[in-house]
Amino acid sequence: MLAPLDTLNHLKARLREMAGDLEAARTDGCLSLVLELPEIGMVPPRLAGPHFRFLHAHRDEMRAGYGVAAEWRASGHERLRRLRSRAKRLAATWRHLDPDETGFTGFAMLGFAARPSAAPGPPSAGLPNALLWVPEMALCSRRGQAALVLTAGQARAGGRIVDRWTSLLDRFVPLLFLPSPGPLHPAPLKRGATTPDAAHWERLVAAASRQIRAGGVEKVVVARRLAVEGSRRFDLSRLQGALSFLFPSCQIIEIHRDAASFVAATPERLVSLKGTRVEVDALAGTASRAAESTRDGALGRALRRSHKNQHEHRVVVEAVSEVLGRLRHLRFHLSPERHGGVSLFGGHTLHDTRVRVLFVVSYVGH
Secondary structure, three states: OHHHHHHHHHHHHHHHHOHHHHHHOOOOOOEEEEEEEOOOOOOOOOOOOOEEEEEEOOOOEEEEEEOOOEEEEEOOOOHHHHHHHHHHHHHHHOEEEOOOOOOOOOOOEEEEOOOOOOOOOOOOOOOOOEEEEEOOEEEEEEOOEEEEEEEEOOOOOHHHHHHHHHHHHHHHHHHHHOOOOOOOOOOOEEEEEEEOOHHHHHHHHHHHHHHHHHOOOOOOOOOOEEEEEEOOOOOHHHHHHHHHHHOOOOEEEEEEEOOEEEEEEEOOOOOEEEOOEEEEEEEEEEEEOOOOHHHHHHHHHHHHHOHHHHHHHHHHHHHHHHHHHOOOOEEEEEOOOOOOOEEEEEOOOEEEEEEEEEEEEEEOOO
8 A cells, every 4th residue: 555655645745735826826717736646547436426437548548527616507409508608718717737747737528418408208317418517626647647636616715725635635546546356247137128119119210211211311310228227236437447448449438426327438529629620530330340350351341331331421521511611700621631531440349430530620800
C-alpha cells in the first residue's frame, strides 16, 4: 500500500498548497483544480452514487466523472437548444487551475435519449431525457498521462473547498491501486419479455419496407428491448473490462444515476471538432468474425464492396452536409484527404465498415 499512500499524501499536499489560489480564483461559475496522477489502469474504479465512465482502448483514452458539481436537465423538442445555451454560459464562467501543467481541464458530459420525449414502455428510472452534467470529481487519462480533476459548482471559500476535496481524495485515491478482481464462474442469464413482441416486430418491419418502396424513408433502424435476468448482481466494472477487450475500437460507456445504469459499446462517434475540422464517422454493415483467416478476410471484403453499405455511408454524408448547409454563418467543403475511402474495423467478434469524412469549416461574418 506504499504507492497509494504516497500518491494520496502528495495529492493532499498539493491541494493544501493551492488553497490560496483557489480563494483568489473565485468565480460565478465552476472552479476546477487539475492534479497530475501517476499512470493508472484503463478501467476506472466505481464509487457509490452518480458516476459515468468512458473508455476507448485503441485511442488509449479514458474519462470518468463522480458526483455532481452542477447539472441541468431538459426534455421536449427544444431540449438540446436549451442545454446548448446553458453550456455556453457554463464555459464562459468556468475557471481551471492546472498547476502541474497537465493540459487537462474540467469537463462536462452531455447525454440525451434518441426521442425528445419519453418512449412508450418501461421508464428508464434515474436517467433523464437530456442531461448536462458537471462531475464533482473526474479522472482522465490519455496516452499514458493521467490527472484528477476536482470541481466546485459555484464560488466557495477556499478552506471549505479544500476540506471537501480532501475527503473525496481519502475515499477515491486508494481505489486506483486495488488489484484486478479474479475470474468468476459464468452466470446463466434468463431471457425475459421482448418489447415489441414478435408479431408487433414483424408489423414494424413490414411497415418500414412499405415506406422504403414508396420513397418515404431513405434509412431506418428497427430495434427491440430484451429483458434478461442474472443469477447474481451484474458486475459493471467486469462488464466494462470485457467489452473493452472484445471491442477495442469501440467507445465503452457506463452511466449510473440513482438505481439505473446504462452500459454500451459503440463504434459510432457523433462528431469530432478540432479547430475548423469536423470529423464524422459514417458506419454501416456488421458481420461476425470467422475463426479461419481466409473466411474472415472474405467477410471483410464483402462488407467493403456491399452496395447497401455504400448507400448508407452516402446517406450519412449527405445528412451532415445538409445540416451544415443550414448554418448561414458557416462555409464548408469536404476534404479530399478523408472522403470516399471505406475502412474495415472492429474487435474480436465483429467486423464493421466505416467512412471517415472530414469537413473543413470556416466562419463567415454577418
